[in-house]
Amino acid sequence: MMRLFAxxxxxxxxxxxxxxxxxxxxRQVRGFIDQISSQQGKIVAxxxxxxxxxxxxxxxTTQIEDLEGRKSRTVSQPIAAVVxxxxxxxxxxxxxxxxxxxxxxPFASKFPLFISQDGDDKSVRMKARSFxxxxxxxxxxxxxxxxxxxxxxxxxxxxxxxxxxxxxxxFDKQNFQRVIILEDDMEISLDFFDYFEATAPLLDQDxxxxxxxxxxxxxxxxxxxxxxxxxxxxxxxxxxxMLTKTFWAELSPKWPKAYWDDWLRLKENRKGRQFIxxxxxxxxxxxxxxxxxxxxxxxxxxxxKLNDVLVPWKSKNLSYLLEGEFQKQFxxxxxxxxxxxxxxxxxxxxxxxxxxxxxxxxxAFQNLAKQFGIFEEWKDGIPRTAYKGVVVIRWQTSRRxxxxxxxxxxxxxxxxDRVART
Numbered sequence: 477m478m479r480l481f482a483x484x485x486x487x488x489x490x491x492x493x494x495x496x497x498x499x500x501x502x503r504q505v506r507g508f509i510d511q512i513s514s515q516q517g518k519i520v521a522x523x524x525x526x527x528x529x530x531x532x533x534x535x536x537t538t539q540i541e542d543l544e545g546r547k548s549r550t551v552s553q554p555i556a557a558v559v560x561x562x563x564x565x566x567x568x569x570x571x572x573x574x575x576x577x578x579x580x581x582p583f584a585s586k587f588p589l590f591i592s593q594d595g596d597d598k599s600v601r602m603k604a605r606s607f608x609x610x611x612x613x614x615x616x617x618x619x620x621x622x623x624x625x626x627x628x629x630x631x632x633x634x635x636x637x638x639x640x641x642x643x644x645x646x647f648d649k650q651n652f653q654r655v656i657i658l659e660d661d662m663e664i665s666l667d668f669f670d671y672f673e674a675t676a677p678l679l680d681q682d683x684x685x686x687x688x689x690x691x692x693x694x695x696x697x698x699x700x701x702x703x704x705x706x707x708x709x710x711x712x713x714x715x716x717x718m719l720t721k722t723f724w725a726e727l728s729p730k731w732p733k734a735y736w737d738d739w740l741r742l743k744e745n746r747k748g749r750q751f752i753x754x755x756x757x758x759x760x761x762x763x764x765x766x767x768x769x770x771x772x773x774x775x776x777x778x779x780x781k782l783n784d785v786l787v788p789w790k791s792k793n794l795s796y797l798l799e800g801e802f803q804k805q806f807x808x809x810x811x812x813x814x815x816x817x818x819x820x821x822x823x824x825x826x827x828x829x830x831x832x833x834x835x836x837x838x839x840a841f842q843n844l845a846k847q848f849g850i851f852e853e854w855k856d857g858i859p860r861t862a863y864k865g866v867v868v869i870r871w872q873t874s875r876r877x878x879x880x881x882x883x884x885x886x887x888x889x890x891x892x893d894r895v896a897r898t
């Protein structure tokens with residue numbers, strides 16, 4: 477009996493020990509759960525800290541590249557920095573990079589290359605950094621912009637902010653005297669760098685010029701002939717253009733929140749000054765898909781002619797583009813052209829030599845533009861490509877067709893008496 481009691485007592489002790497062990501395990505498990513919950517909170521906090529540090533690291537990388545760029549430029553002053561503006565189209569960016577590098581080698585010291593990325597798209601960042609010829613800059617916006625109107629495309633606000641940031645980096649922090657802006661959906665011509673090297677001095681010589689563009693809005697194949705001819709224009713062309721540090725110092729303090737290109741076309745910003753543009757484009761825009769949803773692409777951009785002639789720009793005398801000289805020569809061309817009434821515009825195709833057709837209003841111009849198939853759009857009272865109200869195109873030959881505003885002759889300094897005697 478005593479043995480049975482001892483055995484039962486032993487089993488009871490074991491059961492008590494097992495229960496205690498189980499309770500201890502439960503307490504440990506609960507402790508582990510509490511620790512895991514605490515660690516998960518720490519993990520979330522660490523992930524947020526990592527994102528902050530990654531953004532900071534990108535900024536520091538840009539600053540280091542800035543310092544390295546400054547050091548390399550102490551040897552010789554480049555003509556202009558070339559920056560490709562990018563965001564989230566890695567495939568487009570690669571096509572643009574490939575085009576630029578195809579012609580850049582002989583000009584490497586004159587035109588340092590940059591890619592400015594807006595945002596943190598990983599594929600774009602990897603693509604940009606895979607080309608050693610380019611310095612990569614990354615714009616991380618801590619406070620994304622807000623549109624002024626409900627339903628408005630926020631992309632135009634982001635683009636304007638990105639442009640200001642990139643130009644500030646290149647002009648104010650890296651101290652370039654000129655910058656050429658490309659977008660990530662452009663190819664360049666074989667004489668792109670020669671063209672900008674030749675035209676850069678014009679911006680220094682003539683205060684009535686504020687930028688040089690590689691683009692002609694009416695540069696479709698049927699409207700252009702002469703790859704060597706350049707024009708002045710009152711309309712900002714954009715799409716591959718060069719501006720100076722002086723002009724940037726003027727624009728920077730009042731840079732707009734959105735639609736920067738249309739803002740630059742306003743008379744209050746242009747202040748009577750003009751732009752250089754080619755007859756035959758030095759850039760080709762292949763961006764059918766983007767922020768503007770392919771606006772105008774099929775109708776106007778797809779058939780643009782990209783120059784394929786190696787023009788010896790270094791041997792060209794471009795003094796005809798200076799303010800007084802250009803107006804005089806252009807006025808002579810307009811004055812010597814054959815006048816045609818607007819309601820007889822179709823006759824322009826059958827007349828030998830240059831012709832001019834007068835328009836009296838924006839709607840009258842748009843009717844003519846529609847007949848010929850050129851851009852109908854105006855900005856702040858100025859048609860695309862116009863110089864003193866005159867839009868000039870070729871028509872499948874060397875003949876010019878001038879669309880002339882009712883006050884263009886006066887602006888060009890042509891008296892009606894002289895026109896009557898012509």
